[in-house]
Amino acid sequence: MGRLHGMTRSRSWRSEEVARNDRALLRAAREVLAVDGAHASVAAIAARAGVGVGSLYRRYRTKQELFQRLxxxxxxxxxxxxxxxxxxxxxxxxxxxxxxxxxxxxxxxxxxxxxxxxxxxxxxxxxxxxxxxxxxxxxxxxxxxxxxxxxxxxxxxxxxxxxxxSPLQEQLQCQGRTELYDAALNARERIITIALDGLxxxxxxxxxxxxxxxxxxxxxxxxxxxxxxx
Amino acid sequence: MGRLHGMTRSRSWRSEEVARNDRALLRAAREVLAVDGAHASVAAIAARAGVGVGSLYRRYRTKQELFQRLxxxxxxxxxxxxxxxxxxxxxxxxxxxxxxxxxxxxxxxxxxxxxxxxxxxxxxxxxxxxxxxxxxxxxxxxxxxxxxxxxxxxxxxxxxxxxxxSPLQEQLQCQGRTELYDAALNARERIITIALDGLxxxxxxxxxxxxxxxxxxxxxxxxxxxxxxx
DNA sequence: TCAGTTGCGGAGTGATTCGCTCCGCACAAG
DNA sequence: CTTGTGCGGAGCGAATCACTCCGCAACTGA
Structure with missing residues (x-):
């Protein structure tokens, strides 16, 4: 988000930046999908990845194609x-x-x-x-x-x-409470440990x-x- | 959905049918909320309760009011x-x-x-x-x-x-696979038992x-x- | 039998959000 | 300078949203 455009990058990003964007896109897609469920929007995915929707659609012809790759x-x-x-x-x-x-x-x-x-x-x-x-x-x-x-x-x-x-983490990041994110991560580890020990x-x-x-x-x-x- | 209107009911439904509708509405609201999350729509709630949106809005002035009561x-x-x-x-x-x-x-x-x-x-x-x-x-x-x-x-x-x-039940009923609902309920009981035994x-x-x-x-x-x- | 009343379902409405397109711009190479 | 390339995001038609409103069926008192 914001206006960072070219700026810092300088040398051969011919495919370096492209790959970085692709990874960020996939990561963002998974996160947004986990949070928003079936209603996840491409705009939200692109925003979370820090790219424009244009870049998303240059790499994946459709939303369905992105989900398939994911x-x-x-x-x-x-x-x-x-x-x-x-x-x-x-x-x-x-x-x-x-x-x-x-x-x-x-x-x-x-x-x-x-x-x-x-x-x-x-x-x-x-x-x-x-x-x-x-x-x-x-x-x-x-x-x-x-x-x-x-x-x-x-x-x-x-x-x-x-x-x-993780309903907790979902809502946390949906509300933008980043200061509690580490605590939520820790809490989740404990819950998973408890539940799996039941096995x-x-x-x-x-x-x-x-x-x-x-x-x-x-x-x-x-x-x-x-x-x-x- | 369906045209069943009055028909079967006959005696004093002055408040009997009303109470039944209210219960159905609350039950449906909880289910839809669990499935669709924050994007749950009043139309979906009303449909699941088997009533029109008009009936919903006669009892609750707004969606927020319904959620508050819930x-x-x-x-x-x-x-x-x-x-x-x-x-x-x-x-x-x-x-x-x-x-x-x-x-x-x-x-x-x-x-x-x-x-x-x-x-x-x-x-x-x-x-x-x-x-x-x-x-x-x-x-x-x-x-x-x-x-x-x-x-x-x-x-x-x-x-x-x-x-x-229950992600399983959510998707099941979102796809309309009612024939598997009992199996999903049973499976969920087992999972809960396992997880809680970790305590x-x-x-x-x-x-x-x-x-x-x-x-x-x-x-x-x-x-x-x-x-x-x- | 027949107005009057009551609660009902769902079409309609303006606002919002969706997936997706397309264009102007920043930057590197020639 | 011109040209080419990949980028961000405004914009578009379609879909969906919360919510309103109206015609109708069922029941009541006479």
Missing amino acids: CLIALREYLDAANEGLAMDDTWQGLMHYAMASIRSGPGSLAPAAGTFDVTDEMTELARRGDRAVAELVQRAHRAGVLRAGVTAVDLELLIEQLSK RAGPAGALPGQAPGYELFTMRWAPPEGETAE | CLIALREYLDAANEGLAMDDTWQGLMHYAMASIRSGPGSLAPAAGTFDVTDEMTELARRGDRAVAELVQRAHRAGVLRAGVTAVDLELLIEQLSK RAGPAGALPGQAPGYELFTMRWAPPEGETAE
């Missing part, structure tokens, strides 16, 4: 996190590594955008591989006896999604109801019929 | 839940009773509306009394040794807020960072300065 990146991070977790020796730490990483940059943040753009084959493939890795992560943890009895991969993924959004095997009782099926998780990425909804 | 009711339920929890003999069960009730009808759902309406003295008084009751609930649980070391009342309230929203005293390690202050919780109800935001 989703692809999130899915890649999701898959990487699961594989990294599987590579760890400590079973519990591996599970937690995946959970933490997935919460931080998870597809949960862009769930509100689900159904507003077409899902490419690459996305479904990435999601499939990720789910498979997570299922193995969960199975391994159960075999090691460190994961609470009855917890399924779907339980885990839904819990992660639940923890992905540990221990004296806690059985889970209520029966294990949820995968359809709860896959359903959302395919718009039902008749484009958007209702 | 907030007041939620705060009352919140206070009641805390007091009921205190009245229980079993300390842990008392805490869980409060948490469950607060999650289900919690002020967390209407957090996005915070700052969009004026806070009355009655609201602040109710919130103050509720917070006091919760603080006692937490203190009592700590004395009994059933609550995880280091957990503060603010931690608890923020965790409850985190669990108040139990046990072998889990210490919480990261330091205890968050109350300002994180009270800040939001007072618009900073300059009305809405930004």
Whole structure:
């Protein structure tokens, strides 16, 4: 925001500045999407990235295209996190590594955008591989006896999604209270720690109801019929 | 939607139907607010309640007035839940009773509306009394040794807020997939159980960072300065 | 049977916000 | 100087917002 135009930059920004703008755009898009949900506007994204809407539309032909790229990146991070977790020796730490990483940059943040753009084959493939890795992560943890009895991969993924959004931080930054941002970050770490520790095997009782099926998780990425909804 | 007008109803609906509509309106308002956040529209609320916007505006002079009444009711339920929890003999069960009730009808759902309406003295008084009751609930649980070391009342309230929203159910009903609603409800119960069990005293390690202050919780109800935001 | 009354649904209204286009400008190279 | 390139943001038509208003159905007292 403001008038900074050219000014400081001087040498070959032929593609250097371009890449920086692209990263800022993607970061801003994820943040705004997490805050404003399905109603996130391109103007807000561009403003948060510190660029004009013109620059945004030069890189992405449409809002949907930006969200698609965002989703692809999130899915890649999701898959990487699961594989990294599987590579760890400590079973519990591996599970937690995946959970933490997935919460931080998870597809949960862009769930509100689900159904507003077409899902490419690459996305479904990435999601499939990720789910498979997570299922193995969960199975391994159960075999090691460190994961609470009855917890399924779907339980885990839904819990992660639940923890992905931060209502507190959303409102804080929506009101512009930057002075409390660090405190909110700290508070969120504690909450996540508490919630994830509920996954540990221990004296806690059985889970209520029966294990949820995968359809709860896959359903959302395919718009039902008749484009958007209702 | 639909033309059902009078039809089935016959006897003295002078005030019976009116009360039913009011309840439906409040219920719908809470649901839509939880789904659409700050951008919830009166049309959506009225439609979900099965009434016309005219009926909504005959009972509430403005959208803000509806949200105020909604907030007041939620705060009352919140206070009641805390007091009921205190009245229980079993300390842990008392805490869980409060948490469950607060999650289900919690002020967390209407957090996005915070700052969009004026806070009355009655609201602040109710919130103050509720917070006091919760603080006692937490203190009592700590004395009994059933609550995880280091957990503060603010931690608890923020965790409850985190669990108040259900991204899964939101999207489900936004897409009109009613056939999966029961499964989603069941899945949510499991997630809440897991997360709340992380509050139990046990072998889990210490919480990261330091205890968050109350300002994180009270800040939001007072618009900073300059009305809405930004 | 029939005016009179009451509460209802939803089309209409001006204001606002949306996704997106397009143009003037700052700067580097020739 | 002229030319070329990527930029910010004003501007545009469409969509959506909170809110008003009116015709109608259901019921009442006679």
